[in-house]
Amino acid sequence: MVKKGNVVMQKYEFGRLLGQGNFGKVYYGRDLERGQAVAIKVIDKEKVQKSELTEQTKREISIMAMVKHPHVVQLYEVMATKSKIYFVIEQAMGGELFNKLTKGRLKEDAARKLFQQLINAVEFCHSRGVYHRDLKPENLLLDENGNLKVLDFGLSALAESKRQDGLLYTTCGTPAYVAPEVICRKGYDGVKADIWSCGVILFVLLAGYLPFYDSNLIYLYRKICKAEYKCPNWFPLEVRKLLSRIFDPNPHKRISIAKIKASSWFKKGLGSKQVVNQNVIADGDAVSSSNNTKLELIKPASISAFDIICWFNLSGLFINDDQKEELRFTSVKPVPVIISKLVEVGKSLNLEVKKKEVGFLMLEGFNESRYETVCIGVQIFEISESRYFIELSRSSGDAIDYQNMLTLTIRPALEEIVQAWQGLQSHQQSLK
Template sequence: MDNKSHILMQKYEMGRVLGQGTFAKVYHARNMKTAQSVAIKVIDKEKILRVGLTDQIKREISVMRLVRHPHIVQLYEVMATKKKVYFVIEYVKGGELFNKLSKGRLKEEVARKYFQQLISAVDYCHSRGVYHRDLKPENILLDENGNLKVSDFGLSALADTRKQDGLLHTTCGTPAYVAPEVISRKGYDGDKADIWSCGVILFVLLAGYLPFQHSNLMELYRRIGKGEYKCPSWFPYEVRRLLSRILDPNPSTRISIADIKENPWFKKGFDDKLKMIETGKRESPPENLNAIVSSSGSGTSEGNQDPEVKQNLVKPMNLNAFDIISLSTGFDLSGLFENERKKETRFSSRLPATAIISKLEEIAEHLKFKVGKKGGGILKMEGLKPGRKGVLGMDAEIFEVTPSFHIVELKMTNGDTLEYQKMLDEDLRPALKDIVWAWQGDQHYLQEQQQEQQQEQS
């Protein structure tokens, strides 16, 4: 696939890699008939079947065929072979909005234009019963004309997936952009949660930094829950008033998109007719999405996994609110009761437990570690060769907060501390970056990561 001359389905000439994640690669490609540039997302079927992400892929296909708008990345077609699924999508050459923000805050007129286009796209999604749930600058692209395009609907939800209370209940999103009611786990309106994320993005566009930020995840959540932020001095009064209504921790009193569109600051230069323009007619999802994502083409889905495979999966331990607090460095009381603190590192992930397990096993194989499984969501990993103080060993314990949000605790069980720390910093952390949502209890590492990001951006 990395060969630039590779021809896909006798239709697309594959080019360079544009990006890569845990389960997919995105390539630049050219339609050989029309010469149109496209992006092709290539998904490994075996991986998504193994970790139980088939429903997510099917939902993403359904959603992208449903939302066709000038400010949403368009899905042209979906193709599949026995081993791969191919999303042929619009190629947006301007890159991520995040990259533009790395150069500093935007002028008010530019920020307003992007915010107007974002609200137009999100309003359209909601009119089709689609909630994005992961709006952030990294998931917003810019075309060659400087127009915004919302992308990455992998965590989106459809209105018909709401429970009997009319609310969504899956904890997902990116910490700094997620609405407080999503964190609370009591259910939330998808439209109100998206509006909150839009408000955070507006703040970032105008300020050049996040309204809610802290190296401790629990302190970050506390600030989000209280709506504690401070506008910089250069924010116009109208913007401050608008943000106070968007970043309202109470979703029942948070401003609606209809009211945002009536805001005097928002309305300047806004063409309300834009919402009526679509890039093509509404399409129905493919008749058999199961056939697309199954390895055999017979419609195998997560529900049809081999029972023996299911038995081999490690069942994670469930956490309640007090468990979560105790795992946070900001509320860790173990020092009051323990004479010696054990060496441990934690991270959170929004992937299913099966995906986390699969990634840990993949890393262990690369490091030439043997893997054993215990009850209660624990993976035991041991090296094959002795080090300075015997064989290096570690446990990875997975705690379930929700089915799509987990905390993983890594703890050395045997061997030399320096060898373990070196392996953690040089091998484990870089290898885990695709599945980690946030590291917890390690401010030094977070500071290093922030410095690296600043160096890359400059």
């Protein structure tokens, strides 16, 4: 049992219990360094191992590290002790969408906004080869602004899980939200199955109740397989048509996400440029390599050896090198030289370097093709006289684009100021 006020890894303070499942509990937490509210999921290692769910847990961590999107709950960090695993995740202050729906159906505009955000998040997951397979209001959270956040990738599958025929075969999900082809156990397309579940969620948002329901599970499955449902009279004609194409029992004929997004009802209220990002830090002072005064004003933050050790946590055991969000290195170059190189790299990527706080910079820009803000945080720490530790991490923007930037542009360009690249492997070697 975790007590309120306890601190884990000298980094996160525990608060009240938010919920619990079969293998762990979720607590309200606080990042002691930044003062940021987080949620901390505490999993019992022994229970996971006894249930032979170790691989599933690793897969969930890997997936959450892969799907960085404004409408997916963000995984900040994974840590472990001998008996517990700690998931530090984004805190969605608005709670479960399910709780909101217990008060009744939503107005059309509110339902459409959440459905748009759901479809965008699911489309992003699919683009990364991730199929959720358990989409339902209980797995959708709301932030303090009422924006949707997809949660719980415990039943998700990766593209590599498909068999030679390109289909998935594991029957999973919640009965009322599951697609007919999943029930039939003859193989299914993860994309099409998720689309069906999104349709059920849309119906529930607008109606306040399920399209397919029966207390007898066999009868419920029959209704789903035959797509036996009835829209209430307040459903707009456009919604009825959209649902009829989503609830097609034949997955090969079921509407695609691209066509859902092209439908007239879905497009209502969408501007030409919608930047949906909850992580962008407020603008600071722009930094120019030609402005020596500002370069001199940028001071590195202090750091202890213990702080460096804490960075190398359990997440490195589960996340592949090409999925890691951070790039770390040491340098013996003067701070102005380091900053000047960062400005040069930012310029090559059409990103402006801005000063935020002591030892913290941000490379910011706008990706026109994706209609999203790109932000890369840079922290500079002084670990000894004339020796610095630098960390780059993505704050917002597409994860795959970010990885390409690191591999093709950022890392090669920084080589001349790097004393040594830092990572889990080098850290372990240093401990030997």
